Amino acid sequence: xxxxxxxxxxxxxxxxxxxxxxxxxxxxxxxxxxxxxxxxxxxxxxxxxxxxxxxxxxxxxxxxxxxxxxxxxxxxxxxxxxxxxxxxxxxxxxxxxxxxxxxxxxxxxxxxxxxxxxxxxxxxxxxxxxxxxxxxxxxxxxxxxxxxxxxxxxxxxxxxxxxxxxxxxxxxxxxxxxxxxxxxxxxxxxxxxxxxxxxxxx
Numbered sequence: 001x002x003x004x005x006x007x008x009x010x011x012x013x014x015x016x017x018x019x020x021x022x023x024x025x026x027x028x029x030x031x032x033x034x035x036x037x038x039x040x041x042x043x044x045x046x047x048x049x050x051x052x053x054x055x056x057x058x059x060x061x062x063x064x065x066x067x068x069x070x071x072x073x074x075x076x077x078x079x080x081x082x083x084x085x086x087x088x089x090x091x092x093x094x095x096x097x098x099x100x101x102x103x104x105x106x107x108x109x110x111x112x113x114x115x116x117x118x119x120x121x122x123x124x125x126x127x128x129x130x131x132x133x134x135x136x137x138x139x140x141x142x143x144x145x146x147x148x149x150x151x152x153x154x155x156x157x158x159x160x161x162x163x164x165x166x167x168x169x170x171x172x173x174x175x176x177x178x179x180x181x182x183x184x185x186x187x188x189x190x191x192x193x194x195x196x197x198x199x200x201x202x
Contacts, residue, residue, distance in 0.1 A: 007060055010199070011053065011070070016077065043134040043181035044188065050074065050100050051129050051189045054107055055121065055196030064112035071104035099136040103129045118197050126190030134181030 053074075054067035075098040106128040107121070114120035 040177040040181045043137045047133045047185040048192045052192040052196045055193045056199050059200045064108045067104040067107040071100035103133045122193040126193040127186045130185030130189030131182040134178045
């Protein structure tokens with residue numbers, strides 16, 4: 001009974017948090033001042049939220065395909081939340097595409113192809129999800145109309161000096177947010193995939 005209740009609670013909590021991360025990833029303020037930086041950060045955060053919930057759900061049921069179903073839950077939650085925020089006048093001007101589904105399908109494929117081997121799921125599944133999601137997430141960024149136009153249309157209040165964004169130094173990875181997000185995501189996703197599996201053995 002406790003395990004089943006924990007299961008449903010976990011699915012809801014992770015899916016809701018994934019939705020909130022996606023909402024913030026579309027914030028026009030971020031895309032105005034921190035376009036690539038915020039894209040990388042939110043790509044990694046969404047990767048981790050997807051992998052831990054999908055792995056937990058997948059190993060809990062033991063049925064390949066449930067990771068994709070979990071990603072579908074995240075997508076529907078996000079559609080509902082974004083529609084609600086948009087109706088309240090928040091300046092969203094891009095379409096939410098189901099970017100988690102292809103990555104979750106890869107996770108299901110690994111679980112099925114390795115005959116439900118958890119260690120292969122953690123290693124191969126984690127790397128595939130971590131490397132693929134930042135690439136698919138770029139589809140969302142492409143659909144942003146014009147961040148500067150949105151910023152002028154919805155001017156934000158004057159920020160105090162300590163809140164004023166500072167343009168980060170242009171470094172090796174600054175102009176390649178997909179590469180940075182994929183590299184970091186591939187490493188971190190394996191750890192979170194292991195966490196998802198571990199949650200089924202406590």
